[in-house]
Amino acid sequence: MTSRAPEETFANAVLAADSLPDFRAVVLQPVAPAYRPYAVTAAVLGWLVPLGAVLIAWAAAAAGLVPAALGALAPVGFGALLVIAMINAVFAAVDARRRAWALREHDLIYRSGVLWRRSVIVPFARIQHVETVSGPLERRFGLTRLKCFTAGGSGGDLTVAGLDLETARRVRQFLLERIRDGEDDGAAVSGPHEAPNGADD
Amino acid sequence: MPTTDPSDAWQRLPPIALVFLVVRALQKFVRENLVVFLGAGAGVAFVERLGVREVLLGASLVVLIVVAGAIIYHRRFRFLVEDDAVRVRRGVLERKELRVRFSRVQNVQLGEPLYLRPFGLVQFSLETPGAAEREVELPGIPRRLAEEIRDRIVGARAAAGAAATPGDEQAEPAAGSSARDIGSPPALLHAPGRVRVFVHGLSSNQVWVVAGVVLYVLDLVFRQTADSLAMTQLVSWLEAQFSAGWSTLLPLVGAVLAGLLAAGGSAALLRFHPYRLHDHGERLVGSGGLLERREQTLRRDKLTGAVLQQSPVGRLLGCWVLAGLQTRSDGRGGDVGQHSFLVPGLRAEDLGLVGLLYPGAAVPARFEPIHPRYRSWWLVRGFLVVTGLLGLLLATSGREHGAVLPLTLLLVLLPPLVWLRWRHWGWWLDRTVIWVRRGLFGQRLEAFELAQVQQVQLRSSPYLRRHGLVRLVLVLPQGLVQLPFLSEDRAAALANQALFAAETARRHRV
Numbered sequence: 001m002t003s004r005a006p007e008e009t010f011a012n013a014v015l016a017a018d019s020l021p022d023f024r025a026v027v028l029q030p031v032a033p034a035y036r037p038y039a040v041t042a043a044v045l046g047w048l049v050p051l052g053a054v055l056i057a058w059a060a061a062a063a064g065l066v067p068a069a070l071g072a073l074a075p076v077g078f079g080a081l082l083v084i085a086m087i088n089a090v091f092a093a094v095d096a097r098r099r100a101w102a103l104r105e106h107d108l109i110y111r112s113g114v115l116w117r118r119s120v121i122v123p124f125a126r127i128q129h130v131e132t133v134s135g136p137l138e139r140r141f142g143l144t145r146l147k148c149f150t151a152g153g154s155g156g157d158l159t160v161a162g163l164d165l166e167t168a169r170r171v172r173q174f175l176l177e178r179i180r181d182g183e184d185d186g187a188a189v190s191g192p193h194e195a196p197n198g199a200d201d
Numbered sequence: 202m203p204t205t206d207p208s209d210a211w212q213r214l215p216p217i218a219l220v221f222l223v224v225r226a227l228q229k230f231v232r233e234n235l236v237v238f239l240g241a242g243a244g245v246a247f248v249e250r251l252g253v254r255e256v257l258l259g260a261s262l263v264v265l266i267v268v269a270g271a272i273i274y275h276r277r278f279r280f281l282v283e284d285d286a287v288r289v290r291r292g293v294l295e296r297k298e299l300r301v302r303f304s305r306v307q308n309v310q311l312g313e314p315l316y317l318r319p320f321g322l323v324q325f326s327l328e329t330p331g332a333a334e335r336e337v338e339l340p341g342i343p344r345r346l347a348e349e350i351r352d353r354i355v356g357a358r359a360a361a362g363a364a365a366t367p368g369d370e371q372a373e374p375a376a377g378s379s380a381r382d383i384g385s386p387p388a389l390l391h392a393p394g395r396v397r398v399f400v401h402g403l404s405s406n407q408v409w410v411v412a413g414v415v416l417y418v419l420d421l422v423f424r425q426t427a428d429s430l431a432m433t434q435l436v437s438w439l440e441a442q443f444s445a446g447w448s449t450l451l452p453l454v455g456a457v458l459a460g461l462l463a464a465g466g467s468a469a470l471l472r473f474h475p476y477r478l479h480d481h482g483e484r485l486v487g488s489g490g491l492l493e494r495r496e497q498t499l500r501r502d503k504l505t506g507a508v509l510q511q512s513p514v515g516r517l518l519g520c521w522v523l524a525g526l527q528t529r530s531d532g533r534g535g536d537v538g539q540h541s542f543l544v545p546g547l548r549a550e551d552l553g554l555v556g557l558l559y560p561g562a563a564v565p566a567r568f569e570p571i572h573p574r575y576r577s578w579w580l581v582r583g584f585l586v587v588t589g590l591l592g593l594l595l596a597t598s599g600r601e602h603g604a605v606l607p608l609t610l611l612l613v614l615l616p617p618l619v620w621l622r623w624r625h626w627g628w629w630l631d632r633t634v635i636w637v638r639r640g641l642f643g644q645r646l647e648a649f650e651l652a653q654v655q656q657v658q659l660r661s662s663p664y665l666r667r668h669g670l671v672r673l674v675l676v677l678p679q680g681l682v683q684l685p686f687l688s689e690d691r692a693a694a695l696a697n698q699a700l701f702a703a704e705t706a707r708r709h710r711v
Contacts, residue, residue, distance in 0.1 A: 020697040106704040117666070119659045121696065123703045126655040150655035151330065151528050151678040158656065 021104075023121055028100035028111055031162030036096040038141040038162075043092035045137070047085035054078045099162050103171065108148065110160050122158050124178040126150045132168050144168040148175070211279040211290070217320055218341030222271040225340075230267060280339055282350055287327075289337055301337055303354040305329045307503035307527050308542065311347050313494040323347045327354065330503070330528035330678065351498055355484045387486070390557050391478040393546030398476060401522065401545040402469025403462050404515030412461050473545050478554075485525070485558060487542060499525050499542045505678040506649035507559035509552065513642035521547040525558055526649070528678035555648065561634045562648040568627025568638050572686040574668055575626065579619045587612050628684055630695070633702060637682050652706035653677050654699040659692055675699060 054077045061071020095114050102109045107123045127148050134144040146160040146168050163171065270293050279290040288300045312324040317340075325339040325347040339347070393401070402408070442449050476489035488496040506526035515521065525542040547554060552564045591608045618641070625640040630651075638646045656676035665671055665686070673684040673692040684692070 018694070020694075020701050022693060022697055023700065024693055107700060115663055117661050121657045121700060122655070123700055125704055125706070150676065152655050152676040152680060 023104075023107075023109060023119075026102050026104060026109060028102045028109065031096065031099045031101065032143060032164040032167070034141040034143055034164065035099065035162035036093055038138060038143055039092040039096040040089045041141075042137060043088045044085055047081060047088065051078065051081050051085065054081060096162065101160055101163075103174070108158070108160070108171075108175070110158060112161075120158050122148055122150060124175060127175060127179055130172050130175045130179075132172055134165075146171055211281045214275055214278050214280075214339070215320070215322065215341050217317065217322060219271060219275045220316055221314065221324060221340040222275055223268055226267045226271050227264070230263065280337075282346070282353075284353075287337060287350065289339075299336070301327065301329055305331075306354045307500055309351045309354055309498040310335075311344075311351065311496040311498075313344075313490075315492055317341055318494075325350065328527070331530050355481075355498065355500065387479040387481045389477060390480050390485075391476070391544055391547070391551065391554055393473075393476055395470065395474055397520070397546030397548070398469050398474045399466035400518050400520045401473070401515075402466035404512045404518050404520045405465055405469060405522075406512050407468070408461055408465030411464070469545065476545060478544055480557065485542070487544060497542055499527075503527055504559055505653050506647060507555050507562055508648070509547075509555055509564065509646040511640075511644050516643060519548055521549070521552065523547055523555055523558060526647075526677075526679040529680065559634075559648060561632065561650065562636075563631065564646065565629040565631055565636055568629045568636065571623070571626045571628075571684065572668075572670055572688060573623070574670065575686040576619050576623045578664065578686075579622070580616060583615045583619065584612070587615065626685070628695075630698070635695075635699075637684060647682060649677055649679075649682070651699045651702035654703045657696045657699050659696060 054074055057066065057070055058074035058078065060066045061068055061074060091114065095112070098112065098114055098117070100111045106125070107121050108127075109119065109121050111117070111119045127150055129149050131147050131149075132144045133147060138144060142164055143161075144163055144165055146163055148158045148160070150157070160171075273293045274291065277291065277293070277296070281288040283300075285304070286300050286302045288298065290296065290298045306327045306329055308328050310326045310328075312326075314324065317323060320341075321344055322341045323344045325337075325342055326335040327337050329336050442453055471491045472493075472495075473489045474491055476487065479486045479488075483501055485499045485501060486496060487499075488494070504525050505528055508524045508526060510522050510524065511520070523544040525544075527542075544554065544558070556563050587608055591605065591612070594602050594605055594608070622641050625638060625644055627638045629636045633650050633652060634648055635651055636646055636648050638644060654675050655678060658674035658676065660672045660674060661670070669689050670686050671689055671692045673687050673695060675682045675684075684695075687695070
């Protein structure tokens, strides 16, 4: 039988689980304050189209272009849609408050979700490339998304939403340096780095 | 070897490769359009409307287009084997040129279809971690050339080790190198006999998929020819059998079942027999196949996990299948499919083979169960959904509706089914290798090193949080592995261990 030398050396170094650093002990940094108004605006904008459609139907019914029954239903529909849009906006605001992130020495942590919550931890050594993306609305609020790609298909992508431009730039730069360091060393482990965590900002 | 020669030049495929290209293009066309054609009886309506002559004309046109496409593809196809890479130029409408470094290749396959055998030609293909499908295919190249490329690919690491380039993946330490690499003969790891391979075929799920397709096609043919004399006679014969009771019906059903199983077993024999798995140190080689001889070469250092699988029939027959897992860009590397590195025909006593394929992995004697709340969660929701459906059906259609009986049966079977599913969920951490088991009637045991973890996710719903539970998701190069209903502390401990392993491993990105 053959052996896999590096892994076997590594295997001897396994520590007791309770002596390992616990990701739960990390104090996470909330996303940029501008993310909340952005999320609420985006949630409301998404409902403008159906609301507009109902308004048009209402106007058309008033003008006699469509059956009057439809016109009678329009206020009910408009009210229902408005309530849904408002709930959605409140939900987006709560969701924005729950979103948080942190950089540790060797990984990136991102927490999101209100009812269905998710914490994702990506080791720097596993990130293949990083990119920042921002839509027109995000740019208006001075926000950007940071996308980290790892192996494992689409399930292996992490999107950190709600970073301000400067933080996203610094994190991206930091991650790229860590990826390069890892490759230069031929190993994932490298010396301690100054983490550009939001807390330093 | 042309590549070491200074007169390196782009090479073309031999004319016989055209046969392969046409056959493959037709297969692809049929595979991609069969569902559309058969779906919802559209094909039947189409044939009825146009008539047989028009359909045949259309089919001829399709064949013509496919053949013309294959000819253009063949004429334009060029490849060049360099010292450390292979380059390919191809494409019909869009020209594509790609260069694949040998150090990136994770497995190589040599196929020898019947029609290429007399010419001493083989079909060569390779896969890299970035591609969902085979990245390079060279159909109909001389066996000697294919073997030389294969040996270069496998030797790429050793060669790279001497001239280690910083930052290059080739600088990885040569894992798995042993005395066997230096001239000693390869070790035979597994050689199942004819019977084992046949049993593998019996237990393969493919038999039932094929049976489903055959039944569907038969149904369509039946509808088309229902009025013809032969079909009327067949129907009356079948009706006679049904009315004669179980005594004549049972042998008939038995014969159909036996025929299906025999077909499955024979298909496995055709594909695998005489199967041999050899350990060449840095690479594993699986070979076999009666009509098309296939040889799969897997680079050991590119293995990201192993899976042992047993279908429900396989469980009855005591038959396992082992597969090596590798990186897939579509995250579906965990699926054991036609192109996987499959080791067929394992018995319970052969399971130690997993440790030879994936060093460090030994099937654990026991598994840690997931939380029992998994059962109550599924039971309550299952009952609610099924009784809801049942109530709706009874209220609208009455007891006569065809779905009432199956739904009632499902209601009765729900508790044992949920219990069985829960019992199969389990995990075990053996030093650095973690095993995850799941299944219902069959079972699947996946093993991977914690250091392979690319990302750790902890997901929770309000229900799970109320009971202090989470779903742990480990993203691996081959795809996602999930462990539902773990206690928060247990999941966090596993997550911390996985992160520690991934962050301290001296292993490069895949």
